[in-house]
Amino acid sequence: MTDDTQIAVDVRDAVKRYGDFTALQQISLGIRDNEFFTLLGPSGCGKTTLLRMIAGFEDVTEGAIFLYGDEIETLPPHQRPVNTVFQNYALFPHMxxxxxxxxxxxxxxxxKAAARTRAAEMLELVQLSQFASRKPAQLSGGQQQRVALARALAPAPKVLLLDEPLSALDQKLRKAMQIELKHIQRETGITFIFVTHDQEEALTMSDRIAVMSAGELQQLGAPRDIYELPRNMFVADFIGDTNLLEVTVDEVTECRAACSLDGGLTLSCEAVEGVRKGAQVHLSIRPERLVLSETATGADSLRARVLENIFIGTDIATLLVLDNGSEITVRTSNSERGSKRIFDAGQMAFVTMERGAARLLRD
Incomplete structure (x- = not known):
């Protein structure tokens, strides 16, 4: 998607207050046409509140929301060209x-005839044509979710809002539905705005992600950028697993920064805007970007003692403690066991970062 792509939903300095409590604090973001956009964050961060403001179920205290250039704040929900898929599906049991x-x-x-024809088309889209005559109680949870999706898509809304629609499904079905939802979004060309607290779900499905916390937008970007280039400690810690090390910035050049950990250990990393010499900040290093070896393989190799190995199916997580007392985790793919040594608890090893693995954070 290019920057000149049409904006479907334009949220401008949106604020939502309930009495003295501020649920949303001046949120501004543009959601593009034909985009799978995800609002991601922990419970109570304001993501569902923002979705409900777009739908018209909540008023905007301050700011404005535009849909394809038209301000929609004064329109009631039934007059907005959007539809919502809720977590509980809300199907009529007698139909x-x-x-x-x-x-x-x-x-x-x-x-009635036109509605039946369109309904049949939508059931074909979600691959449920053979269940057209069944009642909701005769369907599985995943099938009911697809019926709710078909119902929401039937009027051809310009924007589809999805409020944690997969949270009631088991893990395997949830993963299958993630792929199905993305396929349907591409097939229909409708802008999807998806709310979830599940980081993996957001990374799997989204074109872009807005990470939220305490009513504020923490970072907005593509899944890879959110994961690899977190802007602050909250994003680094919330998205996937990471090692957070407290460091002091010793030197900053145009592109690189030299940092020291307690105990005299030193590391280098890319510099980030706003971080100055002498600052005490955090360094984020993803566990899969670290390698264990018997000897130091570079200037950034850190000596550590193995605490334990945890088998988690696809990976092996090795927990270690550095010479300065900091704990760190290294993840090794299970398929690499033949080429990478797995150290036993109590053994000494060296931890080395892959190039570009360390990310300085603006706390």
């Missing part, structure tokens, strides 16, 4: 699957 999908179309004034 068949086909009737559930077509019900909203009839309420919009379509004839």
């Amino acid at each position: 068949t699957v086909l009737e559930n999908v077509g019900f909203g179309l009839e309420m919009l004034g379509q004839s």
Whole structure:
């Protein structure tokens, strides 16, 4: 996507207050047309509040929200060209699957025949045509979720809002539905705005992610940028696993920074804007970007003692303690066991970073 892509939803300095409590603090972001956009953050961070403001279920205290250039703040929910898929699906138990999908179309004034035709098309899209005559209670959780999705897509909304729709599914079905949702978004070309607290889910599905915490936007970017280039300690710690080391910045050049840990250990990393010499900040290093060896393999190799190895299926996580007392984790792919040595608890080893692995954070 290029920068001149049309903006579907433009949130400008949006604030939401409930009495003295501020749930959202001047959020500004532009969600692009035909984008799978995710609002990601822990419970209570404001992501669902923002989604409900876009839908019209919550008023905007300050600021404005535009949909394809038109301000929608004064429009009631039923007049906004958006639809919402909720966590609990909200299907009518007495109606068949086909009737559930077509019900909203009839309420919009379509004839029964036209609504049935469109409903059948949507069921084909979500691969549920064979279940058209069943009642919701006769379907699995994943199938009910797809019925709710088909119903929301049937009126062809400009934007589809999804409020943690996969949270009630088991792990295996949830992963399958992540791929299915992304496929449907591409097939329909509709802008999806997805709310989740699951980092892996966000990384898997999204074109871009807005990471939120305590009502504030922490970082906005593509999944790889969010993961590899976290802006601050919250993002680094919340997205995936990372090692956070307290360091003092000794030198800063145009591109590089030299940092020291307690005990005289030194590391180098890319410099980041706003970090100055003498600053006490944190360094983020992803566990999979570290390598264990018997001897030091570079200037940034750190000596450590192995505490334990944890087998987690695809990987082996090795917990170590550095000479200065800091604990650190190294992850080794299970397929690399033949080429990379696994050290036993109590053994000494050297930990070396891959080039570009360390990321200075603006705390």
